[in-house]
Amino acid sequence: MGLETFAGAHSSTNAARDVRTLPKAHLHLHFTGSMRHDTLLELAARDGIALPDSLVSGWPPQLSAADEKGWFRFQRLYDVARSVLRTEDDVRRLVREAAEDDAADGGGWLEIQVDPSGYAARFGGITAFLDLVLDAAREATASTGVGVAVVVAANRTRHPLDARTLARLAAQYAGRGVVGFGLSNDERRGTTTDFAAAFAIAGRAGLLLLPHGGELRGPEHVRTCLDVLRPARLGHGVRSAEDPDLLARVVDAGIALEVCPVSNVSLGVYSDLSSVPVPTLLEAGATVALGSDDPLLFGSRLAGQYATMRAAHDLDDDALAGLARMSVRASAAPDDVRARLLAGIDDWLAAPA
Template sequence: MPDVARRDLNLLPKAHLHLHFTGSLDIPTLRELSAWEGLDETEQLIDDDPLSVPATKRGWWRFQRTYDIARHVVISERALRAVVDAAARNDAAQGSRRTEIQVDPTSYAPYVNGLVNALEIILDEAALASRRHGIQMGVIVAASRLHHPLDARTLARLSARFAGRGPGGVIGFGLSNDETEGNTVEFGPAFRIARRAGIPGVPHGGEFRGPHHIAQVIDELHPTRIGHGIHAAESPALLKRIVDAGITLEVNPASNVSLGVYPDYSKVPLRTLLDAGAQVALGADDPLLFLSGLTDQYRIAHDYLGLSDAELAELARMSIRGSFAEQADKARWLAEVDAWLAAAPESGPVLPAAGVAPVPGGLVARPSGLLVPERGLVAPPGDGGAESADAGQGVPDARNVRPGL
């Protein structure tokens, strides 16, 4: 491979604003958790390629069940802490100064004696991991569209008890899972509870559904950021509204392709959003399933969408500005982005976004630096589609909890 003059994207200071809890794991940590808990489920997650499903109800449930299999090893305080620590470690290695990880603590409450304990453990480890790895870890509590809206209100009230901008506090309130489920209007009261506590809203919207759905999310939930929002590219009027409102869109290119929203990276309409003046923060969504870390998203933007280093630097600035960090921290990180861009690029072999390089120990190094085994996650065999009675329902006994992210 020829040498190419290029700045190291792992060194580009950035913020990671769209990252799900168990989906943030790397496979070595997943295997450690499996060994700790005496489980052997990890092996059924391993295959040759990242998850790839169609953008249909059937495809979504294949994705959800795969996520649930991974979540079955997160069944103790030790495991919860390991997830947070691994997310901080992996993101710090990819230049993230601030990572805002989202979690539905309902999924983990049965294993640590309740919702409050689950959230307190996660928040405590976020503070510890921040100091340990030199990164700020904020926590977003995300309700699920698959649960009753009253459950979302419970989570909003819980979030209000722990509200805070820094590590160890709840910094945002979200709404995730299958966006074709649930009535967005009915989740409005939960977001009002969060706003009264000073917690900004960061719901998902416009990942699979179109501009009308995004407009409804804006009307009913009054978000500061929108998870995905990629289909806003189809409506100039909606895009103008988003730009005028200063709403940041959390765009996840690898996830969009893996979940069948777009056929390949070159079709992700990132350029359309940027040309309209939208604030965009790139995110990895679920690195465990898509085998694509934070830096990979910037590499995709360069290699497939033609963004220059200067444009990548501006994307990094947008992610920092869109974070809920303190202004003084943002100013420092923005200056670091300027320094990265001012430095001369170095010549060396550069892997494409989809490439891997072998390293010892049966692992491969993604361009982001994320270490994964030579095989990745795919959906389990025997998919029964959305009509399957056990779709996303977990395993028997105490682990049979409702799906969350």
């Protein structure tokens, strides 16, 4: 969506269609963070796991990652939520419900991101856990009609050698359900250049390279990611908007930005939704794929990202359809799935509001 397309995005003559029926792809969703709140409560009660008030009566929690202490609180809640996954059926349920929720929000393709290291001890190692997730993804695809693929993500707070191990694991499953390799957690920790070797391994296997960057750190870290990790997409990348020359480089390289507006505000990156610079990115010609990041902690799923950007920036249906097309084109979806979703977007736009 270039400037000429976006110029009409503030038109009030285009009545609003239901964003939940707009076909789209979901490219930024973390594994445990995809869990339904009701499922969290049910699984915790089953095993007598005490949850903090912020995940029970105070849900969704009030979060900010503006400082290290804030990120620690966020990560602690994530770890508590992960601890309720005790059985293979729990894992299958999580993946199935994530696909069901996307289907209800118009999603037709989902790339769910997981670090197998965080579950290995309970599920027989990283390979056994990845096998389980991939099997769950196949089952979810069959039961919901949403294509579910997996992104294996390393944790930047762990040793870079761990990332190489995960990259080799992901490479073994390239073309068999794993479509990408990522790098997540607090981007202010660790040294990005130390992960170049892991990304080279994944890249040689033909996987999409999908590091987080440009959310908690600014344009300088986006530049490092581009120079060192050579991404196809950037997890977040939203702060590219602060540097026009960098943003032009992102656009010229065709690097998609997985923008997660609600989580950006929840974590204190922006003060409110109207400050999330989606219009700036679109006007520069950037490819923007809206994602929900961690609905369990932020309280908003895929369609909510479209609804909030519509409201915050007065985006019309043409602009929302353009965002949905970008999500599909930036995905690893097979050609037939892409064609079906893109045709559905055209039909959504052609239907009466």
